[in-house]
Amino acid sequence: MNATLALEPLARLGRLGLDWAAALGRFGIFLGETLACLAIPPFKAGELVRRLWFVGYRSLSVVVLTGAFTGLVLGLQGMLMLRRVGSEAFVGPLVAIALVRELGPVLAALMVTGRAGSAIAAEIGVMRITEQIDALTVMALNPMRYLTAPILVAGIIAMPLLAWIFDTVGIFGGYVVTVSLFGLSEGTYFGQIRAFLAPIDLWVGFWKAIVFGLIVMWVAAYKGFHVGHGAEGVGRATTEAVVLASVLILVFDYFLGSVLP
């Protein structure tokens, strides 16, 4: 009896580990099934356009706004810091490289997670509980092909574009602060960016944005598909999608930052 009680925490830990492994497996299979739909025609182009409009175009305003203020803050803090060491000429590269390699893809992805990822999780969750996904299935139509695959592709296409817009707006935000407020010359700001910002920085940002786009849409669609019961289930799925996608973005940002040059 005592031995059983003593082993109970270990058994619980084991069950937790098994549950985690099973959940990870389901998560992976979900992605595999979606990618299989992309590999085998027909592909739902109309649905892709609709999702691109929703994920990409509808996220533009929030991305532009956050990009502008991120650039303003970077320019301000960069200028204040670099002035102490007499290196304010390098504020342009500081702003540009920080945005292009890190902040652009990460913050744009977090914004898309909050705006589009949550909405997609809720939309698919409602479709699940109102049997719309079952309706597709019994029509002998694959819900992965109609729902998940276009969402995934929309994320992969839209995210690099949004990150690029974020970077561009951010760099101009930095320009406004450093050139207009601190009086740095325009030539110095953009000239130093041209000198220090390498194509590899753009590639790093591009690949990160693609991975983040995949993560956001994958998590959102998965959580929507595996929703619990009723309105509470949809609410929980939406929250879990946002939290998990946000955490995964930051975790993958670190690992991609370590792996990419």
Next chain:
Amino acid sequence: MSVARAPAPAATEVLPPPPGIRVEALRKRFRRQPVLRGVDLEIRPGELMVVIGRSGGGKSVLLRHMLGLVRPDSGRVLIDGQDVTRLRGRALDRVRERFGVVFQGGALFDSLSVFQNVRFPLREKSRLPADQIDARTLAALEQVGLGDMGHKYPAEVSGGMRKRVAIARALVTEPRVVFLDEPTTGLDPILVNTIHHLVVELQRKFNFTAVMVSHEIPEIFQIAHRVAVLHDGKIRAVGPPSEIEGSDDPAVRHFIHGEVEIDAT
């Protein structure tokens, strides 16, 4: 009630015979809670079978097994000799292509209009030219008395209309088996009769096998060819409506007469 205002082009075509359904020793538990405890049921080709039983008694679960949406713990569901509980992928899709399903809440796609909802399965699965697809969609909508409602969205029509749109969508592909999961729940008595008569009329016209899960007693006794009573996870009684209505089985009597079961001990 206006049904069959426009004849469906399909009515003139020769349709394959409707299949029969055989459910054998079907068992299913959810989280250790047994829901189906060995269901045996045979649904004959071309008949309208209504499954009745208490709420939460497993009627919809039984229907979902027939649709291949749920895998049983044991037992099988044979549709035209094919076990849909074992089939997967393309093989299961080939069986499902002959299905029409009316879900409890309609399961209409929110982002599509009424017309687009009904057209959806034809557009995705048939190789008909666009004008024929549109003509058949309109005919299906007119059959359920909603020919002029195509432009509306599901959120803009009433509950009864949504059910009728769902019926039109289920029938537009000329299915050989139609499953209806409580198609009249939450509707007023007039709409209940409207939907019931619509189902009967369409079933006579297209000669499909129909399985309906319902709570509507005694209304369903007027439309069903046979009635099955699901009680305590098993089929307690099955037979023509008159036989079920006159059943001596206390459990059946309690259910169909709405009597409260009192434990005498």
